[in-house]
Amino acid sequence: MHSEMKQIFALCDVNAMYAACETVFDPSLVGRPVVVASNNDGCAVARNAEAKALGIKIWDNRSSS
16 A cells, blocks of 8 residues: 555444335335345344334344244
């Protein structure tokens, strides 16, 4: 690395990113609870504020209840 170059690191917290992306692709979901589940065990991997207000937790597997 050149002696005058500095390394820069960035940490981005993308709260509810997958749920937000779903509302971009389907605008009818705006304002409604959105939960994105993993594809192998059904655990919630992302949720928006409306889903959070319902008490749905991240990594919550409702199907095993």
